[in-house]
Amino acid sequence: MKDGYWLGQDHPDVYLGERQALNEDFTNSGFDRGHLNPNEHHAVPSCNATFTLTNVVPQNPKLNKNAWGNLASQLTELHVALGWFLEKCPKAYVLVGAIPSADSWIVKNNVKRVNIPDYLWNAYCCVDNNDRPIQGGAARAKNTEDNLVEQLSLDELKKFLQQFIAQPVGELFYNNCRV
Template sequence: MQVLAALCFLVLAHLPPLRGEVVGSFQDVPECLDFFYGGKVPEWGAATPGVARLCQRFENRYHFATLYDTLHRIAVYSAYRFQTGNDPTRNDWCIEPQLVDGSWNAGMEEEKDLITEHKGVYFGERQALEEDYINSNYDRGHLNPKQHQSGDSRQATFTLTNVVPQTPNLNQKAWNDYETYLQKNLKTCSQAYVLVGAIPSANNWIIKNNVKRVNIPDYIWNAYCCLDNNGRPIRSGGATAPNTEQTSVKRHTLSELKEFLSQYQSPVEELFLNNCGA
């Protein structure tokens, strides 16, 4: 029995640690680091107060990564690998259990299921809830959009940590048109890595019961890096759009985008490894 116990101890000691969704560093989880070109995580946004790093997990698999601002209750950015498909989605919105309690399940869950499991617990201290968006006059605007994903990864985009309040015109028209353009553009890449983020406003919020609940961003931004069959960068670019009802999308080079982002937070440095260059 003692020998068996010793063997069990040795096996368990050499097993990789179980990783939750909320991690200290994206570098801690190799599967999560895969959503950044060359494993290069941008410095931009890392110093955001109250930031949490989410390896977005659904159906026991990682699908993308999100740097999440728990004070403004919006994403700083989501990072993903482009894929496309026409798979159906249920559009059931999830939240992140480990933003409530680090010991809870690692995978995203629907709020109604968590209510059943954890009666009397408030889930919205560090993240937005579905009720925040109801009657707010703002859409739940995806950062990692469903049309840039397939299979379970498509469904995994429906977590409230991957959305920010967007005006209906931006979400349903201007930014949606840009996402469609980008979808066609990135289909010609062998691989493509994408970052989509938000610039929080100074004092514009969705307010519920006289409480500032979810910050309404001033801008949405995007950056992408397209690779050939040999894994070499062949083109890159980005875009920005004001989060207003009368809005349009402005396309940028990566250098122009970095200059834009530097107005709001430093350092920007590289958004992609070697600035998505050869």
């Protein structure tokens, strides 16, 4: 990039930040760069890729540093730290997402830059070495300083997501991670 913002000859009319968040959008915004895919779920060096702006959403700092951060740690412990579980759950699939708000934005220079999501959610399916489901679950949190994470079943998360999507929500995991 010539000046750090121009994308080059292939896209002469597109500038960095025109269609994607920039680090400076988060500066003094009152929001953390909240990871969707937590870095602690990955080994070095692949965990470095989780710090890209394509993996973050504006997150209430209290939620990010407390309840939602604790949830990420619990999922890590579920898969890694508990030796008995690791033997039964050598592989976990995780889905993450955010529900955008209708009218809440980080605004810079009177321009709506980054949507502040109303909710964050995740789902996981733990499988054995033969890809048979062992355990599944989900969680959601309102992106506020209330700092509350609600544990859900996969069916409950699917019903929750359906409220925000016009098309039917399909299975989150094969056979809905049924044991």
